[in-house]
Amino acid sequence: MMNTFLTGYGLVVTCLAVLCAMGYCCLFYIFYRKPKLMSNNILLLSLAVSDAFIILRCIRTVFSCAQIWIMNDSTCQDDAFIGMAFTLISVATVSAISHDKYQAACTSNKKPSSLLQIVKIWVGGLFFAALPLYGIHSYNFETDDPNHQVSCLLDFKKQSVAGTIYVTAIFAIYLVRPLSEVFFNYKRTNELVSVAKSQSVSFQAHNLIPLQMIVSLAPYALFAGLASFGLIQYPNWYAYSLINNTMAKVFISTNPYVYMLTDPELNAAFKEITGMKAETTGDEGSRKARSD
Numbered sequence: 001m002m003n004t005f006l007t008g009y010g011l012v013v014t015c016l017a018v019l020c021a022m023g024y025c026c027l028f029y030i031f032y033r034k035p036k037l038m039s040n041n042i043l044l045l046s047l048a049v050s051d052a053f054i055i056l057r058c059i060r061t062v063f064s065c066a067q068i069w070i071m072n073d074s075t076c077q078d079d080a081f082i083g084m085a086f087t088l089i090s091v092a093t094v095s096a097i098s099h100d101k102y103q104a105a106c107t108s109n110k111k112p113s114s115l116l117q118i119v120k121i122w123v124g125g126l127f128f129a130a131l132p133l134y135g136i137h138s139y140n141f142e143t144d145d146p147n148h149q150v151s152c153l154l155d156f157k158k159q160s161v162a163g164t165i166y167v168t169a170i171f172a173i174y175l176v177r178p179l180s181e182v183f184f185n186y187k188r189t190n191e192l193v194s195v196a197k198s199q200s201v202s203f204q205a206h207n208l209i210p211l212q213m214i215v216s217l218a219p220y221a222l223f224a225g226l227a228s229f230g231l232i233q234y235p236n237w238y239a240y241s242l243i244n245n246t247m248a249k250v251f252i253s254t255n256p257y258v259y260m261l262t263d264p265e266l267n268a269a270f271k272e273i274t275g276m277k278a279e280t281t282g283d284e285g286s287r288k289a290r291s292d
Contacts (some may be wrong), residue, residue: 008152009283010065016253017058024048030269037265040104042114045244046121050089051252053095057082057151058249071141071149074253080152081142082141088174090255091217092121092290094209098185101205103262105192117145128170137163151245157228166187167228175213175221183210186262193264200210212258216251242256 027048031038038045057079063069071079096117132139132154140155142148154167186206226232260270270276 004146006065009150009246010062013058013061013065013249016246016249017055017062020051020055020249020253023253023260024051026270027256027260027266030266030273033273034269037269040089040265041097041259041263043100043117046118047090047093047097047255048094050086050122050125051255053082053086054090054249054252057086060149061245063108071152076141076149076152077133077139081129081133083151083153083248084132084139085125085143087251088128088170089122089125090252091174091178091213092125093118094213094255096121096183097259098182098189098205098209101193102185102189105189126173131166135162137166149281152201153245154224156224159228164228168225171221171225175217180215182213202235203258203261205258208255208262212251212254216254218246219247221229 027044031041060069060079063268064071069075100114100117131137138155138158139152139273140157141152183206186204186209190204190206260266
């Protein structure tokens, strides 16, 4: 049972990491074909870097599942710090991208420096992720069973006032606020751009991106809040790993795709390189010919 579960879990993590890598390869190919799009999406490059660190963590998790890399207390702290830091950085970057798109739609407003935003996001994410290393909450293995110790994150078995405040702050700063900013920034952006441009994308950003964040991040956030306030008991490893790791990895594995599907310029380039644009043009031409 143990080997079967670890093998299956390792395969799921591998698939999510490969999915993320393929998405960013496609995105970088778009940037290679259209360099101007890259200069307009510097924050998206920062998102790719932070997601790449989580992919590296996925590789270590797979090695742990395969019993190639046995984690000890020291590597457990590193693993948890990497997972926390770059997830927070990715979430904050997603919020910053939405603000950047809104500022771009407001042509009269001066866009803030992307480099300055990136520095603030990375410093903030690294700072909050480092706090458990210095006694504000703590990191630990996700289970006491040594055969299942393949990854680490926050230790909810230890209850403290500081830990509860820490989880509440993370929930407010890195989920509630980004989620509301993403929705309203894209909603306002959609109202500012032309109807033809807003309807040219495969999906509306103010619908798809908040949905992606809720589906992938809210389950663990809800569990963390309930566990921190003592409303639920610490669950077994199977349920915890599903919430703690798999859903968070769904977030980073789908990041490149949501922007290729919702951003008008990236979506147009994606349709062009995949041949979808030609079909759409042909369909519009057929409809116009029939109307004539």
